[in-house]
Amino acid sequence: MAKNKGPRRPKAETPKGFRDYFGAEVTARKAMLDKIAAVYHRYGFDALETSGVETVEALGKFLPDVDRPNEGVFAWEEDGDWLALRYDLTAPLARVAAQYRNDLPTPYRRYAMGPVWRNEKPGPGRFRQFYQCDADTVGAASVAADTEICAMLADALEAVGIARGDYVIRVNNRKVLNGVMEVAGILDPADPSKFEAERGIVLRAIDKLDRLGVEGVRALLGQGRKDESGDFTKGAGLSDEQAAIVSKFVNANEELRLEMWAERNEYDKFSPEWDTRIRAALLSDPFFNDFGKDKASLEFWNNRICNYLEELVDKSDIGLEGVRELREIGALLDDLGYDAKRIIIDPSVVRGLGYYTGPVFEAELTFEITDEKGRPRQFGSVAGGGRYDDLVKRFTGQAVPATGVSIGVDRLLAALAAKGRLEASAQGPVVVTVMDRERMSDYMGMVQDLRAEGIRAETYLGNPKNFGNQLKYADKRQSPIAIIQGEDEAARGVVQVKDLILGAKIAAEATVEEWKSQPAQVEVRREDLVVTVREMLGRHR
């Protein structure tokens, strides 16, 4: 480069893995976040905005699936210290909770919205800067706090336009999973460091249930799994017996439903016909839609699933504590009127992150969309969270109980787009065209009158010579209306008001006869400009 003659032009490019957001992409996200913030605020949470930059040591290495420090973050050195862009909103919260612990109220309830950065390999639809939207309660040990977060998440989803019935929030408890691991012999309460690697593999395997299915998870619990491309992933090495215990936990929701169906129909669940295909057919039985619809059946379901789990964790103290907590959450949700159609106890949800210590939850959208290959599939997860009691302890040495939720902003936006629920419109401004450069202040005066009435409007400010360019501009801006006033019109005190939406429709669809009866352009007196525009805009609401 140093050898180049003359100035080299820089490339006008977004850096790899980053993107720009235009117009309605920005305002639609903002409208959605505003609605979520309103729910969080009403729940008593306070806003917090930390900066994008943290010290590397404060961030720690809690990034999922990343073992080496600094990996996965954008970091740079400054006078011997390392700074980095935050990779989520939880690590900065832990830092804030520690730093201001003497000044903040206890519990400290905060919400935060903003970009986070991950130094990952960019992929299709995967960006290195994206938004998160979190709410957390720090300093509350009671599961009432977890319950509230789940209820708030349901309210937030409904507030942005996800209809009841189109989502479900699944709640589980890491303590129950730990109990199951204890029973399976891969967790020794006396020495938690034993089998740590195995437990990590189990956790990640369960977290992939959606993608790999029951058989795939089972393989990962055992010796390992070869994927379609032939790559082999090493498993946790559990014996068949151990894996069966874990599987029984993961499949609790489905197993229990089938058990209940079998009971009702006096059917032998364990008969040889009971294979996967029959299971699937059974699960579409309307019977399964009745769980949790009324208070009695919800109580019954909560009770059944907790009994099932209690039996599974056997005499594990931590496991039994987890089940007790689930019972409590279930009862509170029940009292508050959140039925199992909205929030349900479901042991298949574990959340991949290592730092959860108690209740975990995940919001899933249950409506179908069409994937890239044209196949229908459920939309899937848009938010998740849980209890993490050790994050603040890193700084202070004292355990601080905390629980919270993070909404995947882009995923939720995509869901709203799929449901046609995006609020922001891409409609452009009314464009006042410029026929006569010398009368700029007349045109700007028209725009001023429109704006004064709250109508989005602008004068064409490009080179006015080519009138066609002005209409092309209005078209590109998706303008609903163009205003035209040439010398002749100015002399007569009138303006032409052109309905561009109707014009486009007529051009595309109408016959010549229809065109005549529906003039897309009207001439009105200058003083009637605003009222005419308002009326015309009203047509297309």
Next chain:
Amino acid sequence: MAKNKGPRRPKAETPKGFRDYFGAEVTARKAMLDKIAAVYHRYGFDALETSGVETVEALGKFLPDVDRPNEGVFAWEEDGDWLALRYDLTAPLARVAAQYRNDLPTPYRRYAMGPVWRNEKPGPGRFRQFYQCDADTVGAASVAADTEICAMLADALEAVGIARGDYVIRVNNRKVLNGVMEVAGILDPADPSKFEAERGIVLRAIDKLDRLGVEGVRALLGQGRKDESGDFTKGAGLSDEQAAIVSKFVNANEELRLEMWAERNEYDKFSPEWDTRIRAALLSDPFFNDFGKDKASLEFWNNRICNYLEELVDKSDIGLEGVRELREIGALLDDLGYDAKRIIIDPSVVRGLGYYTGPVFEAELTFEITDEKGRPRQFGSVAGGGRYDDLVKRFTGQAVPATGVSIGVDRLLAALAAKGRLEASAQGPVVVTVMDRERMSDYMGMVQDLRAEGIRAETYLGNPKNFGNQLKYADKRQSPIAIIQGEDEAARGVVQVKDLILGAKIAAEATVEEWKSQPAQVEVRREDLVVTVREMLGRHR
């Protein structure tokens, strides 16, 4: 560090020069930005959000007062490329305008709001991440575009709560300054590279007029200036004659006012008494408040100042073009009803940035505040901008005319705070206290009823054992009301509703007698909870 035994705890600290924003600090800024965005939107501007990260080569080295590349930005290397955090919103806009030039409408009008980062030495009140709020029109060569930006800035300031009369937007033109430099012999149109350093010093000197005063600027135009600490700043080395020409330009506004005053009072402006003190006294004459109040005097003022400048730039082509543009801007503003109390032509404004090529403008708040040392001073500048026709050219080789404004978000917020105009309240939620842990769902039910009516409320989720802590929590949250229901109240179907604002007032001010007549705590039936709370909140509106 490697020698330390045991795990070392990370420090819970915001990195140097960064800060955290809590509660109302976040929501007040958001409320202000929302209002500005609404004005920008109504003017037909579209939102744009680029990522925080750009390639260093795209950013260029336009950071003010910084000559070396990368200096002043946070940058890091990635696979041989350098990435950096954006230091403003204009450089990313130039990149976007070049990158998407075939898809964007022309002109492209966009607004952007968000954090920018500067790798500067942190100082008191000076942070390395702060918000900017910009609007720009790219691809419009006409000064109608500059005029519109000025008008929009005035509207935006009024929309957020700066009263008319509390701000003034000063407009100047770099072309006029260039004409003056040509006349002073430090700009040779045939060889623009000559005297570049001198012109840079002149520009920065004029930009410091506010801080250094006329004499300080004069010194910097000449040999240089020694500041209070004894540090010497080298001047531009202009001769007295050259410096006098530049000074005449800088002081045009004041000189012309005095000239007009002298004319009216048939006073000899150039008499020996005409010293600084007399000037100051004269400038406080009500006569000076009359300029621009009505259309006639505004036209008169615009005309006079343009004549004054025309005379000053003599036969410089670029200078005369600049004056023509100022006349046009003045006439348009006049037609649109923006009088000189809101937007005025004032040659003392030059803006420090090197990249401006035409009209420049700056919004100043004219009301007095008290500075750190208790002295009254004018609030000063909160926004500025201008025309920059060469930024996009860096990428494409083709000149693209552009003009825009940037609002200093933190400065404007501080101004609103000083005027008591901040919208967001720090009021916390209604807190439902927990007297009986077993009845958590009753308390959460109360909160649910309040929230359903749009009232911000929460159940106390900390350890409920110590009731005093619950009231301390409500106090710290600035809660207006606490709800209390013990076993006894529950049995009787009532709740205690405690007005914490009134309670604090009574505790601070009232005599015992007054206390009796104004109970800060009432007992109401559980079903009257919501209506009682609503009424109580109404008291303190």
